[in-house]
Amino acid sequence: MTQITVRQLYEDSKEKLELNWVAGRNGVDKLLTSDTVQKLSLALIGHLNFVHPNRVQVLGCAEMDYLHSLNSDALKKAIDSLFSTELAAIIIANNEKVPPSLLEASNNTQTPLFTSPSPSPELMSFLRHYLAQVLAASVTLHGVFLEVMGMGVLISGSAAIGKSELALELITRGHRLIADDMVDLFQVAPDTLEGRCPPMLEGFLEVRGLGILSIRTLFGEIAVKAKKNLKLIVHLEKPADKGMTDMERLEMHSSTETILGIDIPKVRIPVAAGRNLAVLVEVAVRNHILHLRGINSAELFMERQQQMILGED
Incomplete structure (x- = not known):
């Protein structure tokens, strides 16, 4: 299960949200294991089924007005209800004044409490x-x-087959590098994979004979990109010993590869001396775009061939 700590949440969000860590600092290593963010007034008045562990609870104006309206006994009961299930963190919006009893409960339960x-x-x-x-x-x-x-393309293949050299040629043709050697893929939607570069490798490309190249420095900011949805895999492979069949010549040898339960279209391109792989990759992308629009060049050619055969008869 993917998870992060409250520390990471704070570090990544403190500038954007202007977070102020006011209590519960001992809970810095608490884990968030759900992407659900709650804002439920019912959680304050004893409806515990609305308070789930390892999640972020946001308290807005309505919730804080409710707390401020309570007498000391009712306030304690409401706060005890809120903290009865272990929360990852609480964020109070609009820089609302925090009741001392809420600060105390946050420290006692080691639940990070932020204001924004x-x-x-x-x-x-x-x-x-x-x-x-x-x-x-x-x-x-x-x-x-x-x-x-404009399409996210993963170039795969065995070691030393020429992936980085091909990537360098594509970059010189105006395309953009996202990640070299290793790419992190995240399932950001049920049918979408987003590719990102590990921070250590961002902006660098290793080419045999040239070493490690800073693509951003060599070609400018426009030559690199932080992330992109994966739409096509181009797999480089050594040509088989036997020749291609007529069917393989008429249509690209295509298939799919399943990653995190999502089928990604995959095209295999044989690598041989004299082949312009950069052009082939560009054409593979163009051809995939046509397929997405319902246009299949091989089928169109075979239809024309069939019509000519029938015409001769």
């Missing part, structure tokens, strides 16, 4: 998007990930 000047809808929108990204199921694959003609 942002209104609760803005807080929840940001946190939901952030947590959905960082808690997404992920896998790391070997290959070079690029944006080719």
Whole structure:
């Protein structure tokens, strides 16, 4: 199960949300294991089924007005109800004044408590998007990930087959590098994989004979990109000993590869001396775009061939 600590949440969000850590600092290593962000007034008045563990609870104006309206006994009961299930963190919106009893409960339960000047809808929108990204199921694959003609393309293949050299040529043709050697893929939606570069490798490409190249320095900011949805896999392979069949000549040898339960279209391109692989990758991408539009060049050719045969008869 993917999870992060409250410390990471704070470090990643403190500038955007202007977070102020006011209590519960001993809970810095508490884990968030769900991307659900709650804002439920019922949680304050004993409806414990609305309070789930390892999640972020946002308290807005309505919740804080309710707390401020209670007498000391009722306030203690409401706060005890809120903390009865272990929360990962609490964020109070609009820089609302925090009751001392809430600060005390936060420290006693080691539950991080933050305040923010942002209104609760803005807080929840940001946190939901952030947590959905960082808690997404992920896998790391070997290959070079690029944006080719606006489409996320993973170039895979065995070691030393020429993936990085091909990526360098594509970059010189105006395409963009996302990750070299290793790419982290995150399932950000039921049918979508987002590819990102590990921070250590970002902006660098290793080419045999040239060493490690800083693509951003060599080609400028426009030559690199932080992330992109994976839409196509181009697999480089050594040509088989036997020749291609007529069917393989008429249509690209295509299939799919399943990653995190999602089928990604995959095209295999044989590598041989004299072949312009950069052009072939560009054409593979163009051809895939046509397929997405319902146009299959091989089928069109075979239909024309069939019509000519029938015409001769």
